[in-house]
Amino acid sequence: MHMTNNDIFKKLRVAHKLRDDDMVKILALVDFRISKSELNAMFRNEDHPKYMPCGDQVLRNFLNGLIIHLRGPMPKKAEKKIPNKSSQKKE
Numbered sequence: 558m559h560m561t562n563n564d565i566f567k568k569l570r571v572a573h574k575l576r577d578d579d580m581v582k583i584l585a586l587v588d589f590r591i592s593k594s595e596l597n598a599m600f601r602n603e604d605h606p607k608y609m610p611c612g613d614q615v616l617r618n619f620l621n622g623l624i625i626h627l628r629g630p631m632p633k634k635a636e637k638k639i640p641n642k643s644s645q646k647k648e
Contacts, residue, residue: 562611563599566619570600573623583622584615591615 570580577593584591598609 562613562616563603566611566616567600569619569623580619583626584619586622586625587618589615589618589622 598607599611601608
């Protein structure tokens with residue numbers, strides 16, 4: 558059986574016990590706006606008249622938002638100082 562983006566989206570929702578509000582907020586973390594009705598259309602059966610396929614862009618943005626939701630935002634590059642070998646003194 559072939560899994561669609563909609564199937565993956567549904568499974569992520571169930572696995573993380575997310576409500577519609579949670580999913581809208583997660584997508585907002587990556588500046589992706591979606592309405593609850595658009596979201597619900599993706600969770601309908603394929604034969605439903607208001608079914609909407611979940612595009613790659615929606616799934617990609619949701620996954621990126623989910624990372625931020627679960628782990629927090631990436632630290633800024635200035636915060637991640639790694640000393641380079643040339644600046645260390647040899648004795």
